[in-house]
Amino acid sequence: MQELVIISGKGGTGKTSVTASFAVLADRPVVCDCDVDAADLHLVLEPTIRERHEFESGHEAVIRQNDCTGCGICQDLCRFGAISNNVDMFSIDSISCESCGVCVRFCPEGAIDFPLRRCGEWFLSDTRCGPMVHARLGIAAENSGKLVSTVRREARRLAEEENHSLIIVDGPPGIGCPVIASLTGATQVLIVTEPTVSGEHDLERVLSLTRHFQIPTAICVNKWNVNAEMTQQIENKARLAGASVAGRIRYDSSFTKAQIKKKTVVEIDAVCAQDIIEIWKNLNLQKE
Ligand code: SF4
Numbered sequence: 001m002q003e004l005v006i007i008s009g010k011g012g013t014g015k016t017s018v019t020a021s022f023a024v025l026a027d028r029p030v031v032c033d034c035d036v037d038a039a040d041l042h043l044v045l046e047p048t049i050r051e052r053h054e055f056e057s058g059h060e061a062v063i064r065q066n067d068c069t070g071c072g073i074c075q076d077l078c079r080f081g082a083i084s085n086n087v088d089m090f091s092i093d094s095i096s097c098e099s100c101g102v103c104v105r106f107c108p109e110g111a112i113d114f115p116l117r118r119c120g121e122w123f124l125s126d127t128r129c130g131p132m133v134h135a136r137l138g139i140a141a142e143n144s145g146k147l148v149s150t151v152r153r154e155a156r157r158l159a160e161e162e163n164h165s166l167i168i169v170d171g172p173p174g175i176g177c178p179v180i181a182s183l184t185g186a187t188q189v190l191i192v193t194e195p196t197v198s199g200e201h202d203l204e205r206v207l208s209l210t211r212h213f214q215i216p217t218a219i220c221v222n223k224w225n226v227n228a229e230m231t232q233q234i235e236n237k238a239r240l241a242g243a244s245v246a247g248r249i250r251y252d253s254s255f256t257k258a259q260i261k262k263k264t265v266v267e268i269d270a271v272c273a274q275d276i277i278e279i280w281k282n283l284n285l286q287k288e
């Protein structure tokens with residue numbers, strides 16, 4: 001089974017549009033949206049939800065008002081200022097609670113529950129390209145790295161169960177924990193970048209990450225004709241760092257037009273579609 005992860009140093013490089021186009025070009029892959037903080041692959045692939053699961057991570061302290069005597073010990077002990085007192089009623093702000101468990105342990109009435117914290121949801125869905133695993137992180141919820149790992153694990157399980165030979169992953173932007181979680185075990189990485197100074201800088205950072213994990217890596221420069229010289233410079237740097245150059249995508253306003261139509265650029269009459277098809281071929285996935 002092959003697992004292609006598409007990442008970028010930051011958001012807004014066209015990564016998700018490229019991922020969605022690959023999903024259309026591939027032969028019924030499992031599609032996996034690991035950009036859980038800003039998931040938008042579903043806007044184009046329009047999944048029909050087959051299964052919905054809660055994502056729980058860590059714990060959250062909750063006071064049972066009926067058992068609380070209002071002694072205030074918990075408020076004195078909480079180092080994170082998560083417990084407040086309004087008209088002799090103590091309550092815990094779930095966003096400020098850092099799950100240390102101190103108040104739970106020392107409440108003399110045993111009046112504080114410590115249930116698992118519900119941080120979001122993950123879904124198993126069907127799309128016109130094949131099955132899709134995606135997720136939604138709750139507001140102010142953390143631990144997107146763990147949610148990314150959950151989504152990838154489920155995508156693999158699904159691929160094995162339903163006999164799919166390829167998983168296409170829309171990775172999170174940046175180089176933090178969620179990106180690392182999306183790269184672990186990948187068989188190939190494509191980095192989508194842009195011909196700007198920040199694009200070049202971000203590329204260097206993600207390249208060092210994929211080199212560290214020893215994953216075969218290719219790059220493509222989106223909107224390459226906006227700055228041909230910078231594109232060349234980025235491609236040279238990528239080659240020196242051991243990555244291959246899968247191709248270039250010209251600037252094309254069809255990206256936005258396709259999004260509005262809830263299509264990928266390879267499904268409409270877009271000039272840049274040829275560039276993406278070329279990159280897809282160069283990645284040489286799904287060999288028979
Ligand atoms: S320590 Fe327990 S009893 Fe005292 S205020 Fe807090 S929740 Fe209520």
Ligand code: SF4
Pocket residue numbers: 060061077078079080081082083092096097098099100101102103104
């Ligand atoms: S679990 Fe820790 S952080 Fe949360 S309210 Fe209790 S003492 Fe404060």
